[in-house]
Amino acid sequence: xxxxxxxxxxxxxxxxxxxxxxxxxxxxxxxxxxxxxxxxxxxxxxxxxxxxxxxxxxxxxxxxxxxxxxxxxxxxxxxxxxxxxxxxxxxxxxxxxxxxxxxxxxxxxxxxxxxxxxxxxxxxxxxxxxxxxxxxxxxxxxxxx
Numbered sequence: 001x002x003x004x005x006x007x008x009x010x011x012x013x014x015x016x017x018x019x020x021x022x023x024x025x026x027x028x029x030x031x032x033x034x035x036x037x038x039x040x041x042x043x044x045x046x047x048x049x050x051x052x053x054x055x056x057x058x059x060x061x062x063x064x065x066x067x068x069x070x071x072x073x074x075x076x077x078x079x080x081x082x083x084x085x086x087x088x089x090x091x092x093x094x095x096x097x098x099x100x101x102x103x104x105x106x107x108x109x110x111x112x113x114x115x116x117x118x119x120x121x122x123x124x125x126x127x128x129x130x131x132x133x134x135x136x137x138x139x140x141x142x143x144x145x
Contacts, residue, residue: 029084030123031071038070038109038136040102045135049142051093056127057084059135064103068129070120070136072099091142099140106130 032038047059050066058066076085084091091097106112106129112121124130 028081029071029075029077030069030120031075032073032136032138034073036138037073038102038104040104040108040136042100042102042138045097045099045101045103045137045140047097047135049091049093049095049097052127054127057091058127058132059097061103061135065132067103067133067135068106068124068127070134072101072137072139074139075137087141089142092144095142095144097140097142099137101135101137101140103133103135105133109134109136 036042045059045061047061047064047067049069050058050060052058057069059069060066071084071086074086077083078085078090106121106124109120109124112124124134
């Protein structure tokens, strides 16, 4: 069975922020610049990874809905930034994700509504985070099924 690997959008913009990866084309991956960098009440996070046609990665969280993912600071990339790697495993569409972090409206992130926004905000708006909300992961693992 073929699975789409979580890939970053192919828009060529320079991120210029610790909240995005440093050397990839496009936005890189949205991730916390350090552990628990975003304030909020931490909770257990469980959901199913959904890779969108535009490359955005959302997490289906049941009653909490579908949310745009901000990855832990430990998340890595592969293939020139096209794949997201957690704990040595490439994240793929349909993977179950378990971890901890916060669930919030995008507007709760620092600087979200500034006139020109942060690179994280530009990435988030491209991925509909302003409509869907976000899940900010402090730690996570993935698996199939």
